Amino acid sequence: MKIPDVFSYSFSAIKLRKLRAALTTLGVVIGIAAIVALLSITQGLQTTITSQLERGLAADTLIVVPGSSALGGAAGGGEVFGGGGRIGGGSSSSAPLYVNYTNQINALSPDIVTSLAVIQKSGYIQNGSGVIRQVTTIVGVNFSQYASAYSTTFVAASGSVPVNPSGNEIVVGARVSDPRLNGTMFVHADDNVSIIWTNNTIVPFVNETYTAHVSAVLDRIGGFGLGGPSDTGVYVPLSQAEKFFGSDQADEIIVKLKSSDAAVVNSTSKAITDYFGNQVSVISATAVQSLLSTIFSTISLFLGGIAAISLLVAGIGIMNIMIVSLIERTREIGILKALGMKSRTVLYIFLTESVIIGLIGAVIGIVSGWVLANVVSLFLGRGGIIGSALTITPILTPEVLLGALAFGVGISVIFALYPAWRASKLKPVEALRYE
Amino acid sequence: MALIVEAVELKKIYMLGKIPVEALRGVNLKVESGDFLAILGPSGSGKSTMLNLIGALDKPTEGKMLIEGVDISTLNDNQLADLRRRIGFVFQFFNLIPRFTARDNIELSMSIADMSRAERRKRAEELLETVGLNDRMNHKPAELSGGEQQRVAIARALANNPRFLLMDEPTGNIDSKTASEIMRLIKRLNEEKGVTIIMVTHDQHLAREAKRIVQMFDGVITSDMVN
Numbered sequence: 001m002k003i004p005d006v007f008s009y010s011f012s013a014i015k016l017r018k019l020r021a022a023l024t025t026l027g028v029v030i031g032i033a034a035i036v037a038l039l040s041i042t043q044g045l046q047t048t049i050t051s052q053l054e055r056g057l058a059a060d061t062l063i064v065v066p067g068s069s070a071l072g073g074a075a076g077g078g079e080v081f082g083g084g085g086r087i088g089g090g091s092s093s094s095a096p097l098y099v100n101y102t103n104q105i106n107a108l109s110p111d112i113v114t115s116l117a118v119i120q121k122s123g124y125i126q127n128g129s130g131v132i133r134q135v136t137t138i139v140g141v142n143f144s145q146y147a148s149a150y151s152t153t154f155v156a157a158s159g160s161v162p163v164n165p166s167g168n169e170i171v172v173g174a175r176v177s178d179p180r181l182n183g184t185m186f187v188h189a190d191d192n193v194s195i196i197w198t199n200n201t202i203v204p205f206v207n208e209t210y211t212a213h214v215s216a217v218l219d220r221i222g223g224f225g226l227g228g229p230s231d232t233g234v235y236v237p238l239s240q241a242e243k244f245f246g247s248d249q250a251d252e253i254i255v256k257l258k259s260s261d262a263a264v265v266n267s268t269s270k271a272i273t274d275y276f277g278n279q280v281s282v283i284s285a286t287a288v289q290s291l292l293s294t295i296f297s298t299i300s301l302f303l304g305g306i307a308a309i310s311l312l313v314a315g316i317g318i319m320n321i322m323i324v325s326l327i328e329r330t331r332e333i334g335i336l337k338a339l340g341m342k343s344r345t346v347l348y349i350f351l352t353e354s355v356i357i358g359l360i361g362a363v364i365g366i367v368s369g370w371v372l373a374n375v376v377s378l379f380l381g382r383g384g385i386i387g388s389a390l391t392i393t394p395i396l397t398p399e400v401l402l403g404a405l406a407f408g409v410g411i412s413v414i415f416a417l418y419p420a421w422r423a424s425k426l427k428p429v430e431a432l433r434y435e
Numbered sequence: 436m437a438l439i440v441e442a443v444e445l446k447k448i449y450m451l452g453k454i455p456v457e458a459l460r461g462v463n464l465k466v467e468s469g470d471f472l473a474i475l476g477p478s479g480s481g482k483s484t485m486l487n488l489i490g491a492l493d494k495p496t497e498g499k500m501l502i503e504g505v506d507i508s509t510l511n512d513n514q515l516a517d518l519r520r521r522i523g524f525v526f527q528f529f530n531l532i533p534r535f536t537a538r539d540n541i542e543l544s545m546s547i548a549d550m551s552r553a554e555r556r557k558r559a560e561e562l563l564e565t566v567g568l569n570d571r572m573n574h575k576p577a578e579l580s581g582g583e584q585q586r587v588a589i590a591r592a593l594a595n596n597p598r599f600l601l602m603d604e605p606t607g608n609i610d611s612k613t614a615s616e617i618m619r620l621i622k623r624l625n626e627e628k629g630v631t632i633i634m635v636t637h638d639q640h641l642a643r644e645a646k647r648i649v650q651m652f653d654g655v656i657t658s659d660m661v662n
Contacts, residue, residue, distance in 0.1 A: 005546040016534050335530045338492060339544045340520030340595070342513050428492045432530070 001345045010352035013329070024314075024321045025361040031311030032365025032408045036401075037372040038303040040394040044377060046296040048392055053288055055153060055221075056228035059260035063283040064105070064115075064253040064272055066097045095279040096249045099242065108271050111257050111264045116145040117250035119241045124196040125176065125234055127187045133179065138197060138234045140241020143171065146229075149256055153229045159189030159216035165237045170195070170212040174220040175231040181220070189217050195234065197244065210244060212236065222391075255282075262286065311407065314361070315415035318354055322419035326350065333423055334431025343424040350420030351413055358412025362405045369404070370396055439503060439598050439631055440466040440489055446497035447484050458484040460654035461498070466599070471625040471632045473642035476651035483603070485651065486635045490601050491518045503598060520548050523592030527604035529584040531576040537563065537587045538572040544594045555594075562590035566620060582613030589620065599631035600624070606641060618644050 001009070014021045057063065099117040106115055119140035126132045144163050147154045154161065154171075162169050172187065179186050187193055191214045199206045221231050229235070242248050255272070257264055269282040326333070333346055373394035380392055447459040458481045466472055476482040487493040488500045491507050500507045502518060510518060524530075531540045538559045545555035563569045566586040576584050585605060592600050605621065606614035622644060624630040634645060642648050643662060650658040 001547050002549055009543075009546075012534055331530070332532060335532065336547070337516065338490065338519060338524050338530075339547050339591075340516050340518075340522075341547045342516040344513075345547070429487050432492070432526075 001341065001348075006345065006348050006352050007356075010349050010356060013325070013349070014353055014356055017325075020321060021357060024317055025357050025364070027314030027317040028311065028358055028361025028408050028412060029365040029368060031307065031314045031411075032362050032404050033369035033372055034307035034310050035304055035407070036366050036369025036396065036404050037376065037394075038307050039300055039400045040370065040373040040396045041377060041392060042296060042300050042303060043395040043397060043400070044373075044392045046292065047395055050289060050292060052222075053285065053292065056150075057283070057285045057288060059265075059285045060257045061149065061285065062255040062257065062265070062269060062272070064097065064255060064276075064280050065251070065283065066095065066279070067281055068278050095276070097251075097253060097276075097280060099238065099248045099250045101250065102253055104275070105253060105255060105272060108275055109268050111259070111268050113256040113258055114145065114149075115253050115255040116142050116149065117238065118146075118252045118254060119238065119245060119247070119249070120251045121197055121245055123198070123234075125172075125187070126194040126196060128191055128193070131186070132196070133176075133186060137230070137232070138195060138236060138241070140236050140238045140245070142238045143235070146235070149254055150228045153218070153221050154235075155219050156189075156216035157219040159214065161216045165215065165240075167237065167240045167243070168210065168212045169215045169237065171216045171218060171235040172214055173218050173229065173231040173233045173235075176234055177214075177217040187214055187217075189214050195236065195244070199246070201246070208244060260285075308407070311411050315411040318357060318412050319415040319419060322350060322354065322416050323422075325353075326419050326423045329423075330426060330431050330434040333426050334428050334434065337426070337428035338432060346426075347420045347424035350423050351416055354412040354416030354420070355409055358409040359405075361412070362408030365408060366396075366401060366404050370394070437468045438465060439468050439470075440464070440633065441501040441504075442485075442488070442498070443501070444498035445485075445488065445495050445500060447481075447488065447493075448496045449484075457654055459488075459495070462651075462654075462656055464649065464656065464659075466631065466633060468598070468631050469625075469629050470599075471622070471646040472634065472649060473645035473647070474633065474635045474649045474651060475637070475639065475642040477637055479653075480651040481654040482635045482637075482651050486601065486603055489633060490522055490524060491515050520544075520595050521598050523589075523595070523597035523600040525585070525588050525592050525600060525602040525605050527607040529576065529581075529588045529608070531584055531587055531591070533576050536573050536575055537568060537579065537583075537590075540576070540587055541591045541594050544591050548595045550595075558594065559590075562593055563587075565593070566590045580613070581609045582617060585609060585617055586620065589617075589624075593624075593630070599633055602632065602634040604636050604638070605634060607636075607638075614641075 099119070102115040102117050106112055120137045122134070123138045124132050124134050143161055143165055147161055156171070157174065161171055170193075175181065177185060177187050193212055193214060194209050195212050196207055196209045199208050218229060218231070221229060236244070255268070257268060265284050265286060269284060272282050273280060336346060377392040377394050442462050442464040445459050445462040446457070449456045449458055462481070462485065474482050474485055484493075488495055488507070489502075491502060491510075494508050502522075505518070507515065507518065532543060535543060538556075541559040541562055542555045545558065550558075560569065560572065563572050566589055568583060568586050568590070571579060571583060576587070579587065589600070602621070606617050609617060618641065621632060621634075625632050632645075634641070636642055645662055647659070647661050649656055
């Protein structure tokens with residue numbers, strides 16, 4: 001029998017039992033849709049986070065933090081997602097990093113353009129009407145250096161970032177000014193506010209406070225602020241932060257390199273860690289990205305695996321329905337064999353039926369999975385779980401697309417093998433006698 | 436006259452549970468091209484077993500069944516399938532595929548034999564004309580009477596130019612008036628087109644229409660005579 005004839009024969013058998021075929025196909029549709037939706041959302045999330053990361057941590061930038069295990073293992077990895085621009089985390093027992101270490105770091109390598117220290121603490125801000133809000137971070141930085149390191153994000157939307165700020169001048173993120181991003185303003189540029197920090201270095205704890213002047217409100221940045229400025233940050237001059245917090249310990253030192261070349265990144269990273277006797281960690285964009293991609297491939301594998309189970313169930317459904325079909329069609333198979341059909345053609349006919357079901361199921365599944373992914377991410381983007389800080393655009397890679405197609409058809413064929421084999425092995429005499 | 440079917444000391448033993456049943460106990464038979472042969476016998480005489488062996492649907496336990504000189508015991512599954520394409524089966528219960536129209540049922544046997552779509556469409560229409568059903572070609576079996584279904588089955592059996600037609604109680608499921616029409620068609624095919632026919636039946640009246648009657652009883656041929 002020629003291949004188009006096998007197809008049209010199989011198709012006529014499927015058409016005969018439309019509801020049954022539709023339900024069997026639905027199993028494949030659900031499995032494939034789950035795989036496509038989960039993987040494309042995960043892929044979209046990864047891309048979003050990676051682009052956030054690239055904005056906060058350029059490839060030619062290193063971040064030095066105290067502690068020796070910022071990216072070591074799961075604990076360090078988890079803290080990458082901790083908000084506020086602090087990447088990684090040092091253990092409390094590690095040697096502190098001081099603000100003036102920037103001079104030593106600058107001298108370490110000719111590849112270093114400049115370095116700047118960052119002090120950050122969580123605290124509160126009180127506006128002119130006396131309303132107090134918690135802000136994620138009070139960040140002490142050198143404004144002009146910080147602005148040149150983050151030239152795309154440390155940009156004023158209103159007011160202007162002072163080059164030589166006086167002690168009480170501050171810059172705030174977009175969501176400090178407009179917390180819900182709906183026009184209900186908390187502070188404007190040129191307002192006076194109180195900065196409050198709970199000093200926990202002495203007992204009893206004391207609320208330290210000073211009056212500051214908002215010189216600028218930053219443009220909306222969005223995202224988590226993985227390294228670099230964030231929408232919820234309050235930026236104070238570095239010297240003011242040292243005075244206010246009573247400490248010259250830096251939480252991180254940002255190092256700008258001459259190039260993003262891997263060799264430069266690696267040799268400089270090594271030079272810095274060696275200099276500090278392995279008591280600091282150096283985070284580079286590439287290291288974080290490789291960590292992220294490891295995390296995301298694990299997540300993809302896990303979610304894909306769960307979705308694959310539903311496809312497995314669909315496969316069992318196919319097998320079940322094929323066995324029923326083969327029993328119902330025993331006599332038909334006998335007729336076909338009496339007419340001179342070869343056993344392997346009978347096998348092909350049954351396998352083709354499963355290919356058709358698998359193919360239709362996979363195609364509908366991919367389309368509905370894609371629709372589902374978009375609906376879900378729309379919901380997530382609208383102040384759902386993640387909040388409006390992050391928008392996810394689902395991404396359907398060709399790998400996922402072709403993989404889902406192959407997987408859908410593959411599972412269908414694998415589970416049809418046994419029934420098809422049984423059909424092909426029917427003896428014509430017995431099959432013809434079957435009532 | 437060419438020898439088409441030859442049975443030599445043919446034996447077939449079935450296992451009915453654990454009890455062996457001797458369905459054929461040494462049958463010798465020769466059928467030549469152009470013959471119209473009726474194998475007549477009551478149920479249990481071994482005529483159905485004979486039909487299965489002549490149709491290459493089953494293999495003998497002992498002895499030889501030669502179709503056009505080839506011993507079917509020596510053939511594998513694929514070769515048997517190829518051989519069956521050269522045999523035109525007509526069954527008591529018609530055995531048409533219910534979801535196919537009359538024409539598609541006839542085309543099916545040709546598509547199994549790898550004939551091209553255009554060729555088999557043309558031939559199916561010719562065959563429907565031969566059996567007098569050209570106005571019913573787009574009807575499904577359920578929309579056809581028993582006699583009409585059997586005509587479709589005969590047309591299907593003729594589709595691949597078989598060496599012989601092998602019929603199993605061809606009128607067993609049809610009213611007597613239609614049955615005689617079917618028999619007229621079968622006789623006409625034999626006389627006018629020279630189609631070799633082997634018909635298995637328990638009906639003496641039907642057997643009398645054949646040129647030659649082979650009587651079977653208890654697994655052996657008891658008489659073989661020209662009508």
